[in-house]
Amino acid sequence: xxxxxxxxxxxxxxxxxxxxxxxxxxxxxxxxxxxxxxxxxxxxxxxxxxxxxxxxxxxxxxxxxxxxxxxxxxxxxxxxxxxxxxxxxxxxxxxxxxxxxxxxxxxxxxxxxxxxxxxxxxxxxxxxxxxxxxxxxxxxxxxxxxxxxxxxxxxxxxxxxxxxxxxxxxxxxxxxxxxxxxxxxxxxxxxxxxxxxxxxxxxxxxxxxxxxxxxxxxxxxxxxxxxxxxxxxxxxxxxxxxxxxxxxxxxxxxxxxxxxxxxxxxxxxxxxxxxxxxxxxxxxxxxxxxxxxxxxxxxxxxxxxxxxxxxxxxxxxxxxxxxxxxxxxxxxxxxxxxxxxxxxxxxxxxxxxxxxxxxxxxxxxxxxxxxxxxxxxxxxxxxxxxxxxxxxxxxxxxxxxxxxxxxxxxxxxxxxxxxxxxxxxxxxxxxxxxxxxxxxxxxxxxx
Amino acid sequence: xxxxxxxxxxxxxxxxxxxxxxxxxxxxxxxxxxxxxxxxxxxxxxxxxxxxxxxxxxxxxxxxxxxxxxxxxxxxxxxxxxxxxxxxxxxxxxxxxxxxxxxxxxxxxxxxxxxxxxxxxxxxxxxxxxxxxxxxxxxxxxxxxxxxxxxxxx
Numbered sequence: 001x002x003x004x005x006x007x008x009x010x011x012x013x014x015x016x017x018x019x020x021x022x023x024x025x026x027x028x029x030x031x032x033x034x035x036x037x038x039x040x041x042x043x044x045x046x047x048x049x050x051x052x053x054x055x056x057x058x059x060x061x062x063x064x065x066x067x068x069x070x071x072x073x074x075x076x077x078x079x080x081x082x083x084x085x086x087x088x089x090x091x092x093x094x095x096x097x098x099x100x101x102x103x104x105x106x107x108x109x110x111x112x113x114x115x116x117x118x119x120x121x122x123x124x125x126x127x128x129x130x131x132x133x134x135x136x137x138x139x140x141x142x143x144x145x146x147x148x149x150x151x152x153x154x155x156x157x158x159x160x161x162x163x164x165x166x167x168x169x170x171x172x173x174x175x176x177x178x179x180x181x182x183x184x185x186x187x188x189x190x191x192x193x194x195x196x197x198x199x200x201x202x203x204x205x206x207x208x209x210x211x212x213x214x215x216x217x218x219x220x221x222x223x224x225x226x227x228x229x230x231x232x233x234x235x236x237x238x239x240x241x242x243x244x245x246x247x248x249x250x251x252x253x254x255x256x257x258x259x260x261x262x263x264x265x266x267x268x269x270x271x272x273x274x275x276x277x278x279x280x281x282x283x284x285x286x287x288x289x290x291x292x293x294x295x296x297x298x299x300x301x302x303x304x305x306x307x308x309x310x311x312x313x314x315x316x317x318x319x320x321x322x323x324x325x326x327x328x329x330x331x332x333x334x335x336x337x338x339x340x341x342x343x344x345x346x347x348x349x350x351x352x353x354x355x356x357x358x359x360x361x362x363x364x365x366x367x368x369x370x371x372x373x374x375x376x377x378x379x380x381x382x383x384x385x386x387x388x389x390x391x392x393x394x395x396x397x398x399x400x401x402x403x404x405x406x407x408x409x410x411x412x413x414x415x416x417x418x419x420x421x422x423x424x425x426x427x428x429x430x431x432x433x434x435x436x437x438x439x440x441x442x443x444x445x446x447x
Numbered sequence: 448x449x450x451x452x453x454x455x456x457x458x459x460x461x462x463x464x465x466x467x468x469x470x471x472x473x474x475x476x477x478x479x480x481x482x483x484x485x486x487x488x489x490x491x492x493x494x495x496x497x498x499x500x501x502x503x504x505x506x507x508x509x510x511x512x513x514x515x516x517x518x519x520x521x522x523x524x525x526x527x528x529x530x531x532x533x534x535x536x537x538x539x540x541x542x543x544x545x546x547x548x549x550x551x552x553x554x555x556x557x558x559x560x561x562x563x564x565x566x567x568x569x570x571x572x573x574x575x576x577x578x579x580x581x582x583x584x585x586x587x588x589x590x591x592x593x594x595x596x597x598x599x600x601x
Contacts, residue, residue: 101539104542105539105554113558116563117562120565121566124569124575125575125576125577125579129587
């Protein structure tokens with residue numbers, strides 16, 4: 001099997017190709033270094049590089065890729081043979097010593113695995129763990145909405161799945177929690193427990209937090225709870241904003257982890273009752289049923305209201321105002337009339353004006369009736385239409401979602417939501433989950 | 448060794464040489480499914496024998512067979528025949544030769560076999576050494592607690 005250096009052009013070519021494929025995805029730099037060694041070797045006639053040097057360089061470069069070293073030994077004459085460390089008690093395979101699966105292959109395998117398996121995967125060895133970290137990071141930056149569905153088995157046990165619309169891939173979440181889902185926010189599911197507490201569960205990192213409430217009552221069966229989770233900028237401190245039952249007269253309650261306590265924010269009759277909130281430019285904005293926009297002061301129990309012109313429907317309050325933040329715009333959506341397209345306003349801070357929008361542009365809105373509302377930019381990328389509204393009925397087994405468009409207000413379409421209902425399992429649609437959204441508040445912006 | 452009769456319209460034949468020296472004569476259009484081989488043909492047009500240094504003869508035979516026959520039914524049956532070792536080597540072959548269809552099929556098979564299994568099982572199956580220290584491993588188990596519960600018995 002001994003050959004002179006590069007006597008067989010084919011073999012050399014294929015070796016170079018093998019190296020390229022091995023390093024294509026992981027480490028382009030290594031491949032370039034290898035080419036450089038070859039170049040130096042080629043000019044060996046002029047004694048540019050010593051045999052020992054080549055061996056050392058190749059051995060170092062291909063550390064961990066013993067199949068490439070074995071190939072190198074096959075191609076080059078005896079004086080170039082690199083000795084591999086002996087593995088005691090292990091059967092040496094003919095061509096390879098042990099198979100190291102390249103990362104592009106691990107990627108294809110990972111795409112087929114469920115959440116639980118992905119976490120097991122990460123525990124196999126350091127190399128796989130490193131790969132998992134990158135894979136997971138990319139997974140969490142994806143803006144594609146995932147549909148959260150709960151299933152009730154005949155024995156009453158609940159299970160949850162997250163489903164992707166594009167390829168119907170289903171992720172099973174083996175969460176066992178006796179709690180009622182409110183919304184998903186900053187990667188966490190916010191749920192209401194049965195003992196006057198909130199349960200925050202992050203299915204992507206397996207972190208869960210329980211926040212007890214003593215100053216007010218929170219009912220898990222309350223259909224009109226609103227909540228939002230935001231993190232402190234560059235910290236693990238967080239803020240939980242909740243509104244328990246928008247029909248009730250209770251105020252807005254905010255929990256801050258840095259104080260370990262709840263604060264109730266009240267408003268005057270004139271300002272109206274807070275019905276919704278969102279984080280925009282690292283501040284928590286609230287909207288009242290009288291369309292008054294304010295900012296929560298995290299250092300006190302005050303809400304600073306802004307003076308805006310052209311306030312929509314000032315005389316007729318609406319409980320179904322939603323604040324949305326998308327493409328660096330703050331939008332107000334009025335869902336009071338369920339049968340028609342909602343009115344959408346943009347808050348223009350330069351003129352302190354509500355501007356009614358005739359079109360959303362490259363945005364799609366996802367509405368879970370009376371429960372949740374999200375905006376997604378560049379929806380075409382995920383198979384959704386721009387300038388459209390997707391409406392779903394919450395906690396129902398209705399798997400149809402209606403689609404409305406500002407381009408053609410008469411047109412109404414339906415899409416079927418992906419589920420994996422099987423006999424004995426009854427699906428209940430809970431809403432969409434946007435894994436890339438992470439709300440952050442900047443404590444320094446607060447007076 | 449697989450020998451093909453030359454067609455009257457003479458579809459060009461190519462020889463592929465596996466790492467253990469076994470030779471395979473295949474039609475050009477079959478060889479082109481392997482994007483790595485395609486790259487050689489593009490680079491050196493009059494090449495007749497292409498060395499495949501990473502793949503054993505027995506696996507190259509299986510790969511060629513797959514390309515010739517592939518369709519959905521074949522795929523479903525295909526992956527059931529092989530043990531884990533072979534699956535892995537086939538996957539590495541498919542990866543090196545850059546045959547996306549075969550790669551997907553094999554990855555699907557492997558994913559199915561490691562579904563709901565513990566990391567120890569996966570390590571055994573892939574012949575991977577556990578290079579985590581006991582402390583690291585304890586930490587991982589704690590972090591990923593949900594995953595280690597309800598796993599199939601090895």
